[in-house]
Amino acid sequence: MLKDRVVDIGKSAQDARFGAKIVDMARRLAQFSESADGLTCTFFSPAHKATASQLREWMHSAGLKAEIDAIGNVVGRHPSPGSAKALIVGSHYDTVINGGMFDGRLGILTALVVAEHLRCVGWRLPFHLDVVAFSEEEGVRFSAPYLGSSAIAGRFKEATMQYRDANGIRFGDLMGDTGASAISALARSASTLRGYLEVHIEQGPVLLQKGLPVGIVTSIAGAVRFWITIDGVAGHAGTVPMLLRHDAAAAAAEIVLAVERRCAGGATLVGTVGQLAVPRGAINVIPGRCELSLDLRAVDDGTRDAAVADILDTIKRIAERRGVTANVKEIARQAAVPCAKGFQSSFAKAISKTGIEPFYLVSGAGHDAAMFADLTDIGMLFVRCGNGGISHSPLETITEEDADLAARVLLDLLVNMD
Numbered sequence: 001m002l003k004d005r006v007v008d009i010g011k012s013a014q015d016a017r018f019g020a021k022i023v024d025m026a027r028r029l030a031q032f033s034e035s036a037d038g039l040t041c042t043f044f045s046p047a048h049k050a051t052a053s054q055l056r057e058w059m060h061s062a063g064l065k066a067e068i069d070a071i072g073n074v075v076g077r078h079p080s081p082g083s084a085k086a087l088i089v090g091s092h093y094d095t096v097i098n099g100g101m102f103d104g105r106l107g108i109l110t111a112l113v114v115a116e117h118l119r120c121v122g123w124r125l126p127f128h129l130d131v132v133a134f135s136e137e138e139g140v141r142f143s144a145p146y147l148g149s150s151a152i153a154g155r156f157k158e159a160t161m162q163y164r165d166a167n168g169i170r171f172g173d174l175m176g177d178t179g180a181s182a183i184s185a186l187a188r189s190a191s192t193l194r195g196y197l198e199v200h201i202e203q204g205p206v207l208l209q210k211g212l213p214v215g216i217v218t219s220i221a222g223a224v225r226f227w228i229t230i231d232g233v234a235g236h237a238g239t240v241p242m243l244l245r246h247d248a249a250a251a252a253a254e255i256v257l258a259v260e261r262r263c264a265g266g267a268t269l270v271g272t273v274g275q276l277a278v279p280r281g282a283i284n285v286i287p288g289r290c291e292l293s294l295d296l297r298a299v300d301d302g303t304r305d306a307a308v309a310d311i312l313d314t315i316k317r318i319a320e321r322r323g324v325t326a327n328v329k330e331i332a333r334q335a336a337v338p339c340a341k342g343f344q345s346s347f348a349k350a351i352s353k354t355g356i357e358p359f360y361l362v363s364g365a366g367h368d369a370a371m372f373a374d375l376t377d378i379g380m381l382f383v384r385c386g387n388g389g390i391s392h393s394p395l396e397t398i399t400e401e402d403a404d405l406a407a408r409v410l411l412d413l414l415v416n417m418d
């Protein structure tokens with residue numbers, strides 16, 4: 001019986017033009033921007049609020065019960081009478097500064113067109129389908145990422161209410177008097193969730209190089225971040241002989257190369273020094289101090305922590321040999337998050353039906369899905385990123401065909417879930 005209904009929905013879905021609709025809506029959303037050119041949509045800006053209203057309107061037109069919650073998430077439900085559980089399918093609608101129009105939004109719009117299709121054909125799922133557009137994931141305005149998803153996942157930290165943006169505006173003031181309690185009331189409990197799914201643009205070149213439109217995410221890599229301060233001895237660039245110097249920047253340069261060398265060996269290990277500065281440096285002064293950041297990630301915490309240990313040891317030896325001190329401060333640590341095996345195989349089945357070989361990959365970037373991993377099963381589908389895999393940039397792009405395929409895969413997975 002179920003099989004027949006799957007065939008029916010497949011036929012009607014063939015006529016739907018999901019991809020064209022997704023790309024068209026992404027273009028229209030990108031018109032709400034804080035900057036005249038490019039796309040910038042940060043938390044609770046006018047552009048951000050306009051984007052939320054537009055999403056709610058589209059959810060209404062798709063026949064979903066939709067509302068904007070206390071922290072700006074847009075939540076639309078395709079209800080299932082008699083069911084107590086909900087499956088969340090979502091992603092974020094905020095962007096980085098001058099970002100791309102598909103990062104986050106692709107996942108929302110894919111879920112939206114699929115939910116609309118289910119409603120149009122009168123398909124009832126055995127759980128509520130909640131399409132969620134999270135208000136904040138990038139952490140641009142308050143240097144605190146995952147604001148929207150952490151609220152629904154019950155992981156919102158009340159200390160966030162005291163955070164201030166670059167203009168001194170307090171997060172708590174934006175939320176209003178009842179903000180903290182309204183946000184904590186958004187938390188879902190594990191017993192009410194059937195799972196969490198997210199479709200996301202890959203933001204890298206792997207699928208593009210493999211010639212594949214979609215890929216199944218096995219795990220979201222966990223990052224460890226450090227801030228390193230190296231103190232050497234400043235001196236006159238003309239008078240101190242090379243062998244008598246304790247050059248902080250030269251030590252930092254050696255560290256950068258050591259990180260690159262150590263991380264080149266692991267298949268999923270990546271290490272980046274993204275910030276590097278000589279405070280109050282001058283052209284004729286030997287650097288007395290150098291500051292650098294270090295971000296290390298891998299698919300599993302063991303691989304990553306082994307690299308962390310090696311690199312910290314190397315930093316110590318470089319400092320000793322050069323007669324400088326290296327102060328290494330850990331500033332963030334996130335565990336790697338595995339995606340549920342069940343969702344991985346459901347995605348694989350749905351992808352196989354389209355004639356495409358299922359392909360598995362790791363997410364090097366963090367995603368809203370990670371917030372839900374302790375609460376319920378999570379699954380993620382990556383969609384090929386064009387233009388060499390560039391993301392967080394106006395050059396970020398996908399094709400209508402790939403978006404279409406992602407929607408069909410999601411639809412197939414949903415109608416085959418118990």
Ligand SMILES: [Zn+2]
Pocket residue numbers: 092103104137200
């Ligand atoms: Zn994103």
